[in-house]
Amino acid sequence: MRIRKTPLIIPSQPLLALGLEGSANKLGAGVIKHSPDGSTTVLSNVRHTYITPPGEGFQPRDTALHHRAWVLEVIHDCLTHADVSIRDMNCICYTKGPGMGAPLQSVALVARTLSLLFDKPLVGVNHCVGHIEMGREITGAQNPVVLYVSGGNTQVIAYSRQYYRIFGETLDIAVGNCLDRFARVINLSNDPSPGYNIEQEAKRGKRLLPLPYTTKGMDTKANGNGDIITPADLCFSLQETVFSMLVEITERAMAHIGSKEVLIVGGVGCNERLQEMMGVMVQERGGQVFATDERFCIDNGIMIAQAGLLSFRMGHYTPVAESKCTQRFRTDEVHVAWRN
Structure with a gap:
């Protein structure tokens, strides 16, 4: 260029x-x-x-x-x-x-x-x-910590000296790719997207199954101790665990740069549960979460x-x-x- x-x-x-x-x-x-x-x-x-x-x-x-x-x-x-x-x-x-x-x-x-x-x-x-x-333009966020979470990329980002600096990123596959692969395992529809259908299924889940909080490329097996594990419970547990990790590393970045704003972008950024969990954390820090709808995320x-x-x-x-x-x-x- x-x-x-x-x-x-x-x-x-x-x-x-x-x-x-x-x-x-x-x-x-x-x-x-x-x-x-x-x-x-x-x-x-x-x-x-x-x-x-x-x-x-x-x-x-x-x-x-x-x-x-x-x-x-x-x-x-x-x-x-x-x-x-x-x-x-x-x-x-x-x-x-x-x-x-x-x-x-x-x-x-x-x-x-x-x-x-x-x-x-x-x-x-x-x-x-x-x-x-696009997220900055639509939401009006000034200098946010950015959680970029999509099918191919998962990064926590902050701006400094005319570059977007990466504070953390997934080591194996992006969160969106993780959700897509899991949707294929339990045979969820791809219409309109696997992640959306996981989100809807997770709303019906009631049991939080213990999953590894840090999964560096490892396969994971959920143990129900003989109880019936439903696809809804699996979706619920996957979302809660993965999104908790995202919220934690985003909070660390906020503390590091002293920001009170979080901007969530990327396809997975449409997930209402992710926005809700991030909102709780940011509210406790006296800040604000910015996100867009499916037209722009x-x-x-x-x-x-x-x-x-x-x-x-x-x-x-x-x-x-x-x-x-x-x-x-x-x-x-x-x-x-x-x-x-």
Whole structure:
């Protein structure tokens, strides 16, 4: 990425960005507007999800085929809902990574093509930073500890000196991936998502089964001592244990940096029980929890447009010849030039 050391561009007229997201099974396109008065407006946010049968995950090749089949329709609907043309865009933003290789490449190819056809600057965006910046914009959180919890990433993050620093992260698989795998084991539906269905099942659970509080790659077996263990009890126990770990490490980060705010982002961030548990902890510290609904916490194109346009306004862009994707693109590698 080429960088010009210029201050944040204050537009004399509205700036528009198209964001394309396809790092996993969610294909999204969104248009965002930054106005001269400093306000931000979401003009459209369209998404289509690749859903597999119960008990099955989604493979990179099949997910990429889904994105290729739906991407033109999703972009068309996005522009139609926003009542704008691709020619009105100031830049086209796409997910550079992290994510699944084949789906990332499929969407990046479309972004490159649009950039060349309509002579628009291209901006590669870190998926994780997209979640954070959209969360900050929607909730108004100023300087929060960020709990980023999704299918592919689980990180506790805080901002310092124009970088998002990672205070803790899962050592084996992300929490979202853990929930997805467990949903397959007990044959829960993938529609609308495994994590959502675990959440609903957990609401019916009544028994808290003892599970290891720290699981560094170990398999876990729940022992019911001869009693019947229901899927609802398993879902309830898994959520309570995993979310307790997330709350604890988030509280440590809050104490370390002296923050009173927590921002929860990522697909698992929609979970009401996680928000409730985090809320109890933060309230005891005299703070506040910020979270978004499924429109913005689940992977979407508008978060890529928001982070991309912020970067573009700093003079950053991605030459087409350098517009590669990467499955490993860490949050703390990104220069967050737009924050002081």
